[in-house]
Amino acid sequence: MVRRSAGFVERSKIAVRNQGVTAAVTGAVNRLSAGRKLAWAQMDDIQELRLAAREKKAEVIAHLDTYLDTLITKISSRGGYVFQARTVADMQGYLVNLIRTKGIRTVVKGKSMVSEEAHLNLAMEAYGAEVFETDLGEYIVQLAGETPSHILGPAMHKTKEDIADLFSQKLGGPTLSTPEELTALARETLRRKFLTAGLGLTGVNLAVAETGTIVLLENEGNIRMSTTLPRIHVAVMGLEKIVPSFADLAVFLKLLPRTATGQKMPSYVSFINGPWPMPPGEGPEEFHLIILDNGRRRIAADPDLRSALSCIRCGACLNVCPVFRRLGGGHPYGFTYSGPIGAILAPLMSDLPDAAHLPFASTLCGACRDACPVMIDHPSLLLKLRYRIASQKNPSSPRLLTEKLLVQAAGRVKRHLGLYQAAIRVARLTRMLGIDSNGLVTRAGLVFRPPAPRTYREMKRHLNSKRKKNS
Amino acid sequence: MIPSDLITMFKQQWLSVGGNFHQAADPLTAREILINLGRQCHPRPAAVEDRPLIRQLRVNETLAELGIEVLSPSGAWGPHPEILPGAEERRGLAEAGLGITVADYALADSGTLVILAGPETRRSFSLLPPVHLALVPAANILPDLDALFKLLGQNQGPVNQMGQVMTFITGPSKTGDIEFNLVMGVHGPGRTEVIVTTWT
Numbered sequence: 001m002v003r004r005s006a007g008f009v010e011r012s013k014i015a016v017r018n019q020g021v022t023a024a025v026t027g028a029v030n031r032l033s034a035g036r037k038l039a040w041a042q043m044d045d046i047q048e049l050r051l052a053a054r055e056k057k058a059e060v061i062a063h064l065d066t067y068l069d070t071l072i073t074k075i076s077s078r079g080g081y082v083f084q085a086r087t088v089a090d091m092q093g094y095l096v097n098l099i100r101t102k103g104i105r106t107v108v109k110g111k112s113m114v115s116e117e118a119h120l121n122l123a124m125e126a127y128g129a130e131v132f133e134t135d136l137g138e139y140i141v142q143l144a145g146e147t148p149s150h151i152l153g154p155a156m157h158k159t160k161e162d163i164a165d166l167f168s169q170k171l172g173g174p175t176l177s178t179p180e181e182l183t184a185l186a187r188e189t190l191r192r193k194f195l196t197a198g199l200g201l202t203g204v205n206l207a208v209a210e211t212g213t214i215v216l217l218e219n220e221g222n223i224r225m226s227t228t229l230p231r232i233h234v235a236v237m238g239l240e241k242i243v244p245s246f247a248d249l250a251v252f253l254k255l256l257p258r259t260a261t262g263q264k265m266p267s268y269v270s271f272i273n274g275p276w277p278m279p280p281g282e283g284p285e286e287f288h289l290i291i292l293d294n295g296r297r298r299i300a301a302d303p304d305l306r307s308a309l310s311c312i313r314c315g316a317c318l319n320v321c322p323v324f325r326r327l328g329g330g331h332p333y334g335f336t337y338s339g340p341i342g343a344i345l346a347p348l349m350s351d352l353p354d355a356a357h358l359p360f361a362s363t364l365c366g367a368c369r370d371a372c373p374v375m376i377d378h379p380s381l382l383l384k385l386r387y388r389i390a391s392q393k394n395p396s397s398p399r400l401l402t403e404k405l406l407v408q409a410a411g412r413v414k415r416h417l418g419l420y421q422a423a424i425r426v427a428r429l430t431r432m433l434g435i436d437s438n439g440l441v442t443r444a445g446l447v448f449r450p451p452a453p454r455t456y457r458e459m460k461r462h463l464n465s466k467r468k469k470n471s
Numbered sequence: 472m473i474p475s476d477l478i479t480m481f482k483q484q485w486l487s488v489g490g491n492f493h494q495a496a497d498p499l500t501a502r503e504i505l506i507n508l509g510r511q512c513h514p515r516p517a518a519v520e521d522r523p524l525i526r527q528l529r530v531n532e533t534l535a536e537l538g539i540e541v542l543s544p545s546g547a548w549g550p551h552p553e554i555l556p557g558a559e560e561r562r563g564l565a566e567a568g569l570g571i572t573v574a575d576y577a578l579a580d581s582g583t584l585v586i587l588a589g590p591e592t593r594r595s596f597s598l599l600p601p602v603h604l605a606l607v608p609a610a611n612i613l614p615d616l617d618a619l620f621k622l623l624g625q626n627q628g629p630v631n632q633m634g635q636v637m638t639f640i641t642g643p644s645k646t647g648d649i650e651f652n653l654v655m656g657v658h659g660p661g662r663t664e665v666i667v668t669t670w671t
């Protein structure tokens with residue numbers, strides 16, 4: 001087990017030592033969380049909205065094929081192309097074929113986690129297309145040859161000095177110093193790409209089955225560019241992004257920006273109905289929607305865990321997670337989706353050897369559940385996954401047997417007050433090993449918090465006897 | 472809600488997201504605001520939609536008097552380089568300093584402009600130039616998202632009313648991707664101006 005999970009453990013050990021990054025990420029997620037809390041506090045009906053969102057999502061997950069059919073029929077009836085990709089390879093294949101047959105040389109991209117999941121950039125580049133991430137954070141991460149560290153703030157682990165050096169190295173020119181100058185350089189560089197690109201690739205925040213509308217939220221305008229200027233627009237989505245009807249949109253449009261960034265409304269929301277006869281430069285002639293399964297149907301068929309598919313990728317659970325911030329963002333997770341929701345999705349969607357370790361990298365504190373706009377109960381899902389992962393192990397392995405015996409012994413001790421108190425007194429001796437300023441003992445590769453000098457009962461007894469003496 | 476309350480609420484929200492607000496009780500006032508903005512974008516051309524409210528204000532004539540070239544809505548674009556190899560990039564609109572459009576509705580509660588697609592709508596005019604000016608008749612300010620969705624649900628249904636795309640614009644283009652510093656105008660306009668017209 002230790003061997004199998006060595007990757008994640010090793011990455012984590014290195015990550016927690018990088019205090020610059022953990023501090024930057026902690027600062028950023030704290031601000032995002034504060035924004036969400038404020039925005040939620042200003043809504044009288046936030047709990048009703050969360051309940052409604054959870055219900056809509058449960059409805060879609062329970063009848064996935066019905067809603068998918070409606071969505072596909074609607075879009076096709078207006079001349080849009082829809083492709084259902086069972087695997088990442090299917091998705092890459094469709095896209096690459098499109099790029100080849102249309103002779104596409106330049107692709108501009110809006111932020112899309114599904115495209116990360118399916119490694120679409122690599123696939124397109126392998127066929128000679130130049131691919132440009134156009135969300136500023138994604139662009140920075142792409143130039144650096146990295147992956148996003150947070151769903152919403154892909155470059156939140158980078159300082160402005162890192163970015164200035166990176167831009168000067170990759171784009172040439174002097175090292176800039178202000179965020180304004182850096183942003184202006186990115187605008188200028190990417191504007192030329194928008195004006196020449198043959199294909200715009202974006203994700204999807206919400207897809208309305210009833211009307212065949214896909215909805216995209218953003219602050220920068222790069223998604224509007226990518227869906228307005230090139231002749232072909234390709235949108236990619238996980239099949240769980242569907243909402244039943246147009247009227248349901250209001251619930252999610254109220255919840256998503258408030259939860260993600262604390263905004264009532266982001267700068268831009270685009271409701272796209274597919275191809276339509278428009279003047280050149282005023283919208284694509286061709287619209288393709290690629291819907292990815294990649295294990296999602298399997299999750300939908302799993303009554304214990306299917307609520308994980310309700311996720312609307314707002315990032316709120318990442319922002320409040322003590323593990324995520326100590327790891328300095330999503331990189332150590334080794335999976336496209338990180339934080340509490342990533343720890344649930346990784347073992348369900350991927351066969352990465354590390355994935356089985358992720359559900360254990362949680363304190364189960366429940367902050368994620370309280371921050372989730374669609375009320376996913378992360379701790380209970382994580383526990384179910386832990387149970388499954390543990391059950392798959394060889395029950396006669398010495399490690400598991402030892403663990404079982406220890407738990408049984410602890411149970412017996414805790415059933416008898418005298419025994420328990422005696423055990424506490426013994427455990428208290430570990431305080432003599434030396435306690436650091438955080439109240440922790442660090443010895444022989446172990447880090448633990450020793451029992452307090454006195455238990456509550458002992459303190460209470462002490463106080464009572466003092467009171468008696470005084471009276 | 473009475474219209475003047477809706478205007479006040481919209482104004483408050485629009486200012487809070489970083490937009491600039493103007494109100495005009497007659498075409499003359501609106502034209503003065505326009506002249507002021509036009510002067511600031513001179514000598515770059517302006518991209519102007521061809522819609523009744525814009526014709527009524529004689530926007531094109533006003534800009535021409537200031538010596539500002541007005542790009543024709545039908546031919547604002549040069550050839551697309553991936554259609555016509557050799558054209559290095561699209562010209563015309565790429566040079567515009569000001570884009571002028573009409574917003575079909577506005578949402579008071581969030582300070583949002585709502586733009587439906589139609590034969591006269593130009594998505595790129597509110598997107599490419601560094602300054603976007605939108606005209607909104609006061610009567611088209613709705614309280615909130617729910618009111619808009621109710622309206623779109625009527626008549627021929629949401630898709631026919633939205634057209635190819637419905638766009639919400641809530642303030643300037645912005646990013647916080649570099650150490651959470653708010654920077655305006657990352658890809659779209661860094662400056663967004665609204666004139667609410669109150670005449671009928």
